[in-house]
Amino acid sequence: MNQRIARLLATMAAVVVTLFGLGAAQTARADDLPTFKLEMNNGKLNPTRIEVPAGKRIKIEVHNTGTNAVEFESLQLRKEKVLAPGAQSFVVIAPLQPGEYKFFDDFHQQAQGVIVAK
Amino acid sequence: MGQVMFIVWRESVEALLVVGILHAWLANPDHGAKRGLPYLWAGVVLGIAAAVGLGAALVGFTEVLSGDAQDYFQTAMVLVACVLIVQMVFWMKRNGRTLKRDMESSLQKNHDQGTWWGVLVLVALAIAREGSETAIFLYGLGFGQGGSVPMSMWLAVAIGFALALVTFWLLQLGGKIFSWRLFFRVTEIMLLFLAAGLLESGLDRLISLELVPTLVDQLWDTSAILDDASPFGSLVATLTGYRAHPSGMNLLVYAVYWLFMWVLLKRAGAPSAKQVKPA
Numbered sequence: 001m002n003q004r005i006a007r008l009l010a011t012m013a014a015v016v017v018t019l020f021g022l023g024a025a026q027t028a029r030a031d032d033l034p035t036f037k038l039e040m041n042n043g044k045l046n047p048t049r050i051e052v053p054a055g056k057r058i059k060i061e062v063h064n065t066g067t068n069a070v071e072f073e074s075l076q077l078r079k080e081k082v083l084a085p086g087a088q089s090f091v092v093i094a095p096l097q098p099g100e101y102k103f104f105d106d107f108h109q110q111a112q113g114v115i116v117a118k
Numbered sequence: 119m120g121q122v123m124f125i126v127w128r129e130s131v132e133a134l135l136v137v138g139i140l141h142a143w144l145a146n147p148d149h150g151a152k153r154g155l156p157y158l159w160a161g162v163v164l165g166i167a168a169a170v171g172l173g174a175a176l177v178g179f180t181e182v183l184s185g186d187a188q189d190y191f192q193t194a195m196v197l198v199a200c201v202l203i204v205q206m207v208f209w210m211k212r213n214g215r216t217l218k219r220d221m222e223s224s225l226q227k228n229h230d231q232g233t234w235w236g237v238l239v240l241v242a243l244a245i246a247r248e249g250s251e252t253a254i255f256l257y258g259l260g261f262g263q264g265g266s267v268p269m270s271m272w273l274a275v276a277i278g279f280a281l282a283l284v285t286f287w288l289l290q291l292g293g294k295i296f297s298w299r300l301f302f303r304v305t306e307i308m309l310l311f312l313a314a315g316l317l318e319s320g321l322d323r324l325i326s327l328e329l330v331p332t333l334v335d336q337l338w339d340t341s342a343i344l345d346d347a348s349p350f351g352s353l354v355a356t357l358t359g360y361r362a363h364p365s366g367m368n369l370l371v372y373a374v375y376w377l378f379m380w381v382l383l384k385r386a387g388a389p390s391a392k393q394v395k396p397a
Contacts, residue, residue, distance in 0.1 A: 071255075074347070075347065077326070084176060084254055089188075103347075
């Protein structure tokens with residue numbers, strides 16, 4: 001069992017290293033995408049409705065301008081990102097079918113928004 | 119305030135489910151598995167330290183951990199936790215009943231020690247994951263920033279954590295109220311559901327990182343019945359792997375997971391059913 005756990009840990013380490021490598025590659029690629037800004041501020045979203053082109057990879061820049069931590073989350077879009085106060089980050093979203101995709105702030109659940117792909 | 123309470127409770131419950139059930143298992147006097155308890159508590163301590171460290175890292179190095187790096191890290195973490203939970207459930211199933219006898223003859227000492235390390239890693243991961251989110255959340259509310267934190271906030275945190283402890287206590291009580299056999303069956307299934315939730319969450323991240331295809335983007339939409347974007351729905355999603363808008367791959371992996379578990383449960387149950395006399 002010790003060996004099995006050692007092997008498991010070694011595999012995990014390999015996976016993490018590979019994933020970080022891939023991450024670096026993708027970050028570099030994310031620079032020239034259609035970009036939309038989203039401001040999250042203590043449970044307020046600006047805008048609450050983001051219109052994006054369907055069938056295209058897009059990038060959403062999330063900026064936490066509030067004094068509380070926020071978590072951009074959408075199970076539908078398969079995204080979850082925690083942002084400390086003042087932090088800025090981005091999520092890259094794979095090409096979407098036309099339709100509406102909900103997202104919310106998991107730390108302020110009254111804050112609900114929607115991404116509309118057309 | 120209600121929101122602070124809810125978040126602290128929710129994040130704590132997800133971690134305490136793992137800790138609570140393992141603790142109930144290990145502390146059961148019939149098992150003689152008490153030797154595992156120090157590993158469990160060491161895992162708790164390590165997990166809390168890791169949570170604070172991770173939280174601080176996420177706050178302090180937002181640039182480094184922004185974008186996809188955070189995703190990759192979280193993906194690895196949830197998938198490892200999922201594997202460890204499943205491994206633990208089946209190890210318990212195989213060895214739980216004979217653990218005391220084996221311990222007494224101490225034949226399997228080395229074998230078992232390996233598993234205790236697994237307990238430690240599992241508990242540490244569970245706490246680090248949920249705890250780091252709580253740490254960032256609380257930090258954002260002014261905790262640890264030198265600013266004064268209103269008394270009501272502290273109270274909300276305290277109540278949230280107290281509620282989580284009550285949940286933990288209820289889990290410990292489970293074995294006293296029901297027969298151990300029933301308690302095992304129920305908690306086993308709860309843990310397998312939790313692992314399924316972690317698996318789906320890991321899968322979602324892999325899909326979002328485009329390492330795995332969706333097959334079909336959206337099979338159906340049950341958000342009218344239970345919306346996974348609502349507070350309750352997202353809790354259900356974490357604890358069971360429920361999705362209101364599942365992709366083909368979500369469903370396929372979910373089905374394969376449960377099929378696999380069903381086969382394993384049957385195989386694990388078959389030989390011991392002959393050995394064990396009805397309690």
